[in-house]
Amino acid sequence: MMALKKVQRTSVSDQAYDILVKKITNGEWKAGEKIPSEIELAKQLGISRVSLKIALQKLNTLGVTETRVGEGTFVCDFSLKSLFSELFRSNIFGLDHNKINEFRVLIEYCAMRLAVLNPRNPAALARLNEVLASMAESVQSGDDDTYHNLHYNFHRLICEMGKNELFLQLYDSISEVMYDTLRANSEMTWNHFPRSESIQHHRELLEALEQRDLARLTKVQDDLLLDQYLRS
Structure with a gap:
């Protein structure tokens, strides 16, 4: 019964x-x-x-x-930022860099997937190309601060292309954590590989988005996770 x-x-x-x-x-x-x-x-x-x-x-x-x-x-003009920003900023969850980065990679993969499944957005892709070109210029000039700001903007633009308000609010609510994580990842990469490697990685992301190639996007993000596990 x-x-x-x-x-x-x-x-x-x-x-x-x-x-x-x-x-x-x-x-x-x-x-x-x-x-x-x-x-x-x-x-x-x-x-x-x-x-x-x-x-x-x-x-x-x-x-x-x-x-x-x-x-x-x-x-109030409610958003998720009021809920998550302080929690992540103070790291009340006690998460280490690897766990936060893992979370970031998976969020971005979901946003990228939505960006591919949504109708093609030529204007957004053009903005991504402009940001990537500026990233390459900042690498060549050694302007690290500008690169890190552009790096964050590149990923936020992809999240925006997903056209899901919850993803975008979540990304914005933990913007400081996202920025710091992306910056730390770049600096770790530059300790082992030429700085141009960062540009190549983002060029692959952009090409996969332009070609609406989910398999390629998945591989790029899987390689990021694998690289993280090998370093941890």
Whole structure:
């Protein structure tokens, strides 16, 4: 006989939270707008102000709303950055460079795959070619800071080509970690290979995107992961 699933008890504050979130997601309360006062909301929902405060605090913590002293609570222009940026910046997860780099490679592979599956985007490919040309110039001139900035922009452009807002928000939310990881990878590569190797790798990525060649993209990213494991 199949066991019965236990009934899930939902707290009053959780129910209030769900109602408030729905009002924001359905556009009733828009970004920048002030929501009703605690007294008014508690009365409308038929709950205590204590339960309401818990629900509002959860919204504030997630960055969905912000409470301004003496003004009230306002809806924020929510993004994943408010959730992940500080967590990754402070490395509260205790992740080492290899784990972060592994995560980066896999995120970028998914974004590249989407970029290939989406309709061809000549303008974005042209921008990638321009960035790659500037990367090559910075390598030749020995301008490392410019190279690292362009390197990050190259990968973000690919993520943008994927046209998936969640991927793009995730990438932007951990931009500092992504930049630092890409920089560390380049510097490690330059300790073992000519700097031109970095340009060749990115040229292969760009050509695979232009040719919409998923097999080649997969190989390039698999080689990156393999190289990481050999070095670790």
